[in-house]
Amino acid sequence: MVERARGTDIACHLILIAGALLVCLPLYFAFVAGSHTVADVLAVPFPLLPGDQFLENARVAWEKGNLGRLFVNSLIVALGITVGKIAVSLLSAFAISYFRFRYRMLAFWLIFVSLMLPVEVRILPTYESVANAALPLQWLINALDVGGWIGALTGQRVEITVEWNMINSYGGLILPLIASATATFLFRQFFLTVPEELCEAARIDGASPLRFFWSVLLPLSVSNMVALAIILFLYGWNQYLWPLLFTTERDMATAVIGLKHLIPRSDMEPAWNIAMNAALLVMLPPVIVVVVLQRWFVKGLVDSSK
Amino acid sequence: MPHTAGTLAEVRRDPGGTAAAPAARTAPVPVRPLGKPASRAAGRAGLKRSHFRQARLPWLLLLPQLLILALFFFIPALRALAQAFLLADPFGTRMQFVWFDNFIALLESPEYQSSVWVTIWFTLAQNVLTITVAGILAFATDRVIRTRGLYRTVILLPYAIAPVIAGILWAFLFNPAVGPIAHALHALGVGWDPNRNGWDAFVLVTLAATWKHICYDYVFLVAALLAVPASLLEAAAVDGAGPALRFVRISLPMIGPTVFFLLVMNFVYGLFETFAIIDAVTHGGPAGATMILVYKVYQDGFVHIDLGSSAAQSVLLMIFAVILTMLQFRYVERNVNYDV
Structure with missing residues (x-):
């Protein structure tokens, strides 16, 4: 604060209050709608105060939308993306910045060229790749036991066979979203700032590369990992286009997709109270994450964009 | 694009990036002599000065990433590239190589042209609105000390909310049958109906997209404003510059790179990440009034x-x-x- 200026300060508070109200407006009306009966919501002067049906509506939404099952799916997908992407990225960033090997620059460019194309623009071919089973890579996948590896990461056994069709599987929901180098880039940038002395000291002490990675680099990266994990969790939980295409069975959908099915269409009973209630329920986990872990979230947001 | 990225510049300084690979034979974990002048190794394109030389381990470490990228990035991208030059009959049994016919047909089709214009207007409107509102809020946040955290928490909330949910919330508010704001508009005599009126739909989609994205720009602008040296602002204040003048003359030029970055990111968001909002609010309609390019790819495909x-x-x-x-x-x- 440079000088005292009461008028400006009050104006600033008013601006911020207006901004906060703008943010809250849709959320408030969702809450109001979610706490009334259908009849009240459809009444022409829309109720301005919340009603007393919130818990009842939440129960109906939970059952009608199969949200219990879908929340578990969303959790598995979001955590799978988070853990998978961080693990994969840490390893490859370590390889890129701490090893000198033949074709290192080729590997570098293969990875970082993927920064350029968001998943949305290659949506159709990616869908085909996954639906038509990756036959040529089958032997490789078997040899590497990718399924067991994913299983270890997500806690969910993923079966991979020759007729591999990942529609309606957790693997199909998770893996294509891991395929980008944003996190690798972030960890690489971080590794470049780690003091050289640490690696020199580790080598003088006779540590192997993996030992150095595990005992020195990994502990140093914890704060970056946490910050990134929050961003990736939100990203995973809030995915829409991908689960929409990849899940045809209702039991394999994510919570966000389940919510979409609760939105009244013209030929349905206009149960907006249930839909709005469900919207609040589905957005609750990420909102809690952002509010509780705000400091980390802001760090992750700023880091992961550079 | 000779100097687009720091990494590109680094590559050029390292013509012999693979030259030292044979040294890997000597020992399991060969150690570069510590006494060597650092300048020789420093240019190795993002390689730590103190590093390991091994032939196989790095590839093992890279394997998961490269595998996933091959499966879900390179193969699909190349397939898209190949398909763009092919024409399949409706049953998908025969493929014919047609050179640029697909592109020519596309660029000549009035639907695509209209979609390009919708996308341009939509991304521009969303971009300008987002950065302006975020800029005003960030400016206010920079001056306020008490309750700053509370404002920030509330303003950040939309980041946690999925784009499709943001779309649903706004579609509900402005739903001509049940939405409270639509009711208010009708009471004021505005014939609001985004299901029939293209302009209404466009406004609604833009509002929802902006609402969802303000928080992103806000985070960066607040951080950038905090980094503006207080000494500069104080010197200007002593010279008699008020808060608004200081913002325009000192803070704004200092945060220029951040603003530029955010404009680019807003375009990325508007082009690619608003799919879910469109799908929830308008499905690209009415009559293509909100058919942005990403949604059209999905529709046509x-x-x-x-x-x-x-x-x-x-x-x-x-x-x-x-x-x-x-x-x-x-x-x-x-x-x-x-x-900066």
């Missing part, structure tokens, strides 16, 4: 099953994406050079 055209659209979008990424790298470079 999955609803109308016009694979060649959809692939050609994907390729054009990829070109957009690459250009935007280049711009983004420029920001990274500037950020490193000038430390």
